[in-house]
Amino acid sequence: MNQVILPGTTATGQQTTLGVMGGGQLGRMFVQAAQAMGYFTAVLDPDPASPAGLVSHFHIQTDYLDEQGLAQLMQRCAAITTEFENVPAPALFTLGAHRPVAPGAEAVAIAQDRVKEKAHFERCGVPVAPYAVIETPAQLAAVDEGLLPGILKTARLGYDGKGQIRVKSCAELAAAWDALKQVPCVLEKMLPLAAECSVIVARGWDGDMVHFAPQLNLHRDGILAVTEVFDGNLPAAIVQRSVAAARSVAQGLKYVGVLCVEFFILADGGLIVNEMAPRPHNSGHYTLDACDVSQFELQVRTLAGLPLTPPRQHSPAIMLNLLGDLWFDADGHAITPAWSQVLALPGTQLHLYGKLEARRGRKMGHLNITGASVDVVKVTALRAAELLGMAAF
Numbered sequence: 001m002n003q004v005i006l007p008g009t010t011a012t013g014q015q016t017t018l019g020v021m022g023g024g025q026l027g028r029m030f031v032q033a034a035q036a037m038g039y040f041t042a043v044l045d046p047d048p049a050s051p052a053g054l055v056s057h058f059h060i061q062t063d064y065l066d067e068q069g070l071a072q073l074m075q076r077c078a079a080i081t082t083e084f085e086n087v088p089a090p091a092l093f094t095l096g097a098h099r100p101v102a103p104g105a106e107a108v109a110i111a112q113d114r115v116k117e118k119a120h121f122e123r124c125g126v127p128v129a130p131y132a133v134i135e136t137p138a139q140l141a142a143v144d145e146g147l148l149p150g151i152l153k154t155a156r157l158g159y160d161g162k163g164q165i166r167v168k169s170c171a172e173l174a175a176a177w178d179a180l181k182q183v184p185c186v187l188e189k190m191l192p193l194a195a196e197c198s199v200i201v202a203r204g205w206d207g208d209m210v211h212f213a214p215q216l217n218l219h220r221d222g223i224l225a226v227t228e229v230f231d232g233n234l235p236a237a238i239v240q241r242s243v244a245a246a247r248s249v250a251q252g253l254k255y256v257g258v259l260c261v262e263f264f265i266l267a268d269g270g271l272i273v274n275e276m277a278p279r280p281h282n283s284g285h286y287t288l289d290a291c292d293v294s295q296f297e298l299q300v301r302t303l304a305g306l307p308l309t310p311p312r313q314h315s316p317a318i319m320l321n322l323l324g325d326l327w328f329d330a331d332g333h334a335i336t337p338a339w340s341q342v343l344a345l346p347g348t349q350l351h352l353y354g355k356l357e358a359r360r361g362r363k364m365g366h367l368n369i370t371g372a373s374v375d376v377v378k379v380t381a382l383r384a385a386e387l388l389g390m391a392a393f
Contacts, residue, residue: 005304007038015040019077023050025353027083033296102256124252155184192267199246202298230316290317315370318381322365327358
């Protein structure tokens with residue numbers, strides 16, 4: 001795409017509109033960033049109460065493959081993005097034939113399939129854990145026992161730890177594959193881990209690329225719980241290698257948009273890639289309050305062909321992921337989290353996503369904590385977690 005899509009009113013008197021496939025919280029924050037810059041927005045999502053749809057100028061309530069819905073989105077929008085990786089790639093192909101779409105269908109299709117994803121990582125020279133593809137009984141029988149113990153993961157539609165089973169033996173592996181309905185899977189060897197981190201990059205249509213500082217992440221039950229971003233959160237060698245690897249992954253895809261690449265830091269100091277997300281990422285939510293340009297503004301800029309300025313983090317930050325569990329006490333009774341006490345703590349910024357029902361394990365919002373020093377931020381974050389009944393970190 002060579003044309004820059006500017007915000008505001010066009011020469012024909014129309015408001016420039018940007019579209020997003022998907023109406024979840026990531027779409028909501030993209031919509032808010034686009035509107036702050038002067039764009040109109042349109043969301044395609046079948047849920048009438050979708051968080052993004054509730055705040056957008058236009059909400060097209062259809063299935064992602066509905067031809068009339070896609071046509072309406074194309075008619076309204078100058079360019080279109082996506083807010084989650086499981087938007088059907090064929091829908092993006094259809095949209096991409098008529099409008100600029102970022103990320104493109106090819107990149108999203110690779111991210112949707114762990115087999116293709118791992119092959120792409122290897123082509124880019126980025127280390128991965130030893131693995132085997134299991135799509136047939138013959139491949140199951142031929143698995144090298146050296147890959148055990150391991151984690152069996154469905155090749156498609158897995159997220160937040162879903163579609164994954166840990167196995168220690170060939171018998172457990174066979175039972176796990178049966179439990180997953182014998183869909184295509186990847187078996188990854190379990191390696192001794194020291195930590196997890198992620199890097200968010202943004203790449204424009206012209207190949208220009210910028211990135212945020214690597215994020216140190218803590219997961220619980222497969223769901224991101226805490227992200228810490230400040231000088232010294234990771235060893236310098238890990239910072240350098242993870243940034244180089246993430247940029248290589250984006251460059252190899254000729255990616256346009258915001259991309260998150262997640263890594264495992266091994267106990268021996270090694271670094272291997274876990275997976276990528278072709279969209280803004282939960283671990284980048286701190287950028288809303290700790291950086292001069294957020295990951296969502298960079299998503300708008302990449303889509304519209306606007307200049308990419310290297311983001312500057314002006315404050316150390318910790319992000320706490322707020323799950324629906326916080327809306328229930330130990331006996332399962334509904335409660336209201338202690339927002340007044342939490343927001344009385346200096347440097348706390350609450351972001352709730354407008355979801356109408358709290359459920360255990362559901363992402364309801366996040367809390368960003370910023371401050372003048374790392375020590376201040378850590379103390380405040382630990383106190384906020386205590387007030388909310390969250391585990392310490």
